[in-house]
Amino acid sequence: MATPKLSVASTFPLPNSPHRIPRLGFGVYQYPPPTCVSSCLKAFRAGYRHIDTAQYYANEPSVGRAIHESRIPRSELFIASKILYPGKDIEATYNMIKESVVKLDGESGYVDLFLIHSANGGKESRRLMWLALEKAREEGRVRDIGVSNYGIKHIEEMKGYASVWPPAVNQIELHPWCQQREIVAYCIQNSIVIEAYYPLVRNQKAHDKTLLGMAEKHRKTPNQILIRYCLQKGWVPLPNSDTPARIASNADVYGFDLGVDDMGKLDALDRGRAGALVQAVHN
Numbered sequence: 001m002a003t004p005k006l007s008v009a010s011t012f013p014l015p016n017s018p019h020r021i022p023r024l025g026f027g028v029y030q031y032p033p034p035t036c037v038s039s040c041l042k043a044f045r046a047g048y049r050h051i052d053t054a055q056y057y058a059n060e061p062s063v064g065r066a067i068h069e070s071r072i073p074r075s076e077l078f079i080a081s082k083i084l085y086p087g088k089d090i091e092a093t094y095n096m097i098k099e100s101v102v103k104l105d106g107e108s109g110y111v112d113l114f115l116i117h118s119a120n121g122g123k124e125s126r127r128l129m130w131l132a133l134e135k136a137r138e139e140g141r142v143r144d145i146g147v148s149n150y151g152i153k154h155i156e157e158m159k160g161y162a163s164v165w166p167p168a169v170n171q172i173e174l175h176p177w178c179q180q181r182e183i184v185a186y187c188i189q190n191s192i193v194i195e196a197y198y199p200l201v202r203n204q205k206a207h208d209k210t211l212l213g214m215a216e217k218h219r220k221t222p223n224q225i226l227i228r229y230c231l232q233k234g235w236v237p238l239p240n241s242d243t244p245a246r247i248a249s250n251a252d253v254y255g256f257d258l259g260v261d262d263m264g265k266l267d268a269l270d271r272g273r274a275g276a277l278v279q280a281v282h283n
């Protein structure tokens with residue numbers, strides 16, 4: 001669908017929440033601390049206001065430092081993190097989440113969005129992390145809570161223990177070669193915001209003929225086409241780059257529109273589970 005009025009400041013509402021999520025995020029996976037600070041600052045200068053980190057990335061203090069050094073009012077930023085493993089009980093897991101909040105935004109701060117990083121740990125692990133996230137939300141340390149790499153069965157399972165349902169977002173691998181249509185349709189049906197990781201396919205499809213042809217037609221780079229594709233699908237892309245020019249160009253995706261034909265050609269590249277770089281969810 002054409003979405004000509006999108007801008008870097010565009011947001012989506014989050015379910016059961018007064019808060020909104022910026023439609024473009026900046027991922028910081030695999031950034032060592034010094035690079036992480038400078039890349040986040042470059043991203044802020046390029047207009048991004050949404051940073052996606054995780055406990056597993058071991059760079060939450062660097063994101064916190066960049067927030068502080070940017071001097072952008074905290075209320076204008078949207079900071080997300082993730083928890084991969086629970087502690088021994090809800091309290092211990094809650095304390096792990098609180099530690100992340102302190103690293104990112106200080107003793108009295110908050111995180112906008114906290115996700116369960118993966119469904120892989122088993123039902124008890126998923127339950128513990130969700131109940132700890134609900135507690136963090138109740139206490140105002142986290143504004144909204146969600147999941148990542150969850151299939152339909154994992155989100156349905158939550159109905160057995162969750163007070164907060166649906167999860168605000170589901171962050172999954174998404175790009176033209178891995179469109180995960182079943183879980184995407186389920187999330188849309190339940191008003192769950194869909195976040196796209198690996199939106200650039202880690203630059204591995206930069207020489208794909210369909211993509212190159214479209215980039216040439218629109219006078220854009222292949223990666224700008226991929227980000228614009230996510231935005232027009234209604235997904236929140238989280239591109240990652242450590243290169244200043246690319247950080248800026250990945251946010252410069254608003255002066256053009258992919259037409260119905262273009263979107264159809266990209267849709268036709270879907271290879272299902274086989275197209276995933278890392279993992280498609282289990283429904």
Ligand SMILES: NC(=O)c1ccc[n+]([C@@H]2O[C@H](COP(=O)([O-])OP(=O)(O)OC[C@H]3O[C@@H](n4cnc5c(N)ncnc54)[C@H](OP(=O)(O)O)[C@@H]3O)[C@@H](O)[C@H]2O)c1
Nearest residue numbers: 027028029197198199200201202203223239240241242246
């Ligand atoms: N929830 C999960 O399980 C999960 C899993 C994976 C990722 N994520 C999230 O998703 C984010 C994005 O994932 P990702 O970084 O692995 O993949 P990505 O954004 O698809 O690709 C990043 C790679 O593409 C290169 N790149 C970026 N812009 C480019 C451009 N304009 N031209 C050419 N190359 C470009 C980058 O290199 P340079 O740095 O050299 O530019 C980097 O190597 C992560 O940072 C993380 O926040 C979440």
